[in-house]
Amino acid sequence: MTTKPVIVGITGASGAVMARATVDALLRRDIPTVALCSNAARLVWQEEMGENFNDTLVEWQEHPSFTHYPINDLRAPVASGTYPTAGMVLVPASMNSIASLAGGLSGNLLLRSADVCLKERRPLVLVPRETPLHSIHLKNMLTLSRMGAVVVPPEPAFYLKPKGIEDIVNFVVARIFVALGLEDSMPDEMQYQGPEE
Numbered sequence: 585m586t587t588k589p590v591i592v593g594i595t596g597a598s599g600a601v602m603a604r605a606t607v608d609a610l611l612r613r614d615i616p617t618v619a620l621c622s623n624a625a626r627l628v629w630q631e632e633m634g635e636n637f638n639d640t641l642v643e644w645q646e647h648p649s650f651t652h653y654p655i656n657d658l659r660a661p662v663a664s665g666t667y668p669t670a671g672m673v674l675v676p677a678s679m680n681s682i683a684s685l686a687g688g689l690s691g692n693l694l695l696r697s698a699d700v701c702l703k704e705r706r707p708l709v710l711v712p713r714e715t716p717l718h719s720i721h722l723k724n725m726l727t728l729s730r731m732g733a734v735v736v737p738p739e740p741a742f743y744l745k746p747k748g749i750e751d752i753v754n755f756v757v758a759r760i761f762v763a764l765g766l767e768d769s770m771p772d773e774m775q776y777q778g779p780e781e
């Protein structure tokens with residue numbers, strides 16, 4: 585199990601529930617977790633989760649392994665390559681943040697932290713959410729993939745016959761754990777069970 589923190593970057597694409605589940609799963613395994621949330625993600629959080637992101641933060645902050653930095657806090661430790669981390673996941677990853685990263689832009693703490701992962705060759709996992717995709721979206725993801733990022737679209741495994749959103753989200757979180765090299769720390773309910781008969 586990693587003692588270095590995993591960074592969870594939450595951007596303003598649809599899919600706040602996946603960010604919630606990712607942070608919850610990391611904390612359930614006592615993995616040090618740093619959450620960064622863009623301003624747009626806060627709007628989506630309110631819309632999709634029906635609660636203010638700050639209220640969720642209060643809940644997470646009860647866990648000793650949890651840390652949060654404001655999106656403009658460019659002096660936070662995760663902004664520096666000298667601060668060791670186990671990598672970062674952008675979940676969900678907006679096309680805006682993906683485009684910024686692919687262009688080498690790092691104008692907020694979330695983008696800077698992801699840029700640091702790229703330059704330090706640390707795991708960077710992107711969970712893009714947009715449909716349909718145009719050529720620039722695809723090109724940006726290709727650019728980042730060629731730089732070492734792992735692109736994990738949040739697509740259901742239909743062969744597992746998911747019963748609802750929770751099953752789909754658990755599957756995506758499991759893929760995130762694998763992409764981050766944390767499969768040994770994956771919560772039991774996210775282990776592959778095989779298709780239902």
Ligand SMILES: Cc1cc2nc3c(=O)[nH]c(=O)nc-3n(C[C@H](O)[C@H](O)[C@H](O)COP(=O)(O)O)c2cc1C
Pocket residue numbers: 594595596597598622623624625627628631677678679680681682713714
């Ligand atoms: C309710 C809502 C849903 C959105 N869904 C998406 C989406 O699925 N994918 C996406 O790329 N942008 C989506 N957006 C637009 C982004 O929030 C917008 O491009 C924003 O600038 C992203 O900023 P960020 O990358 O700093 O988080 C959505 C916006 C709102 C308000």
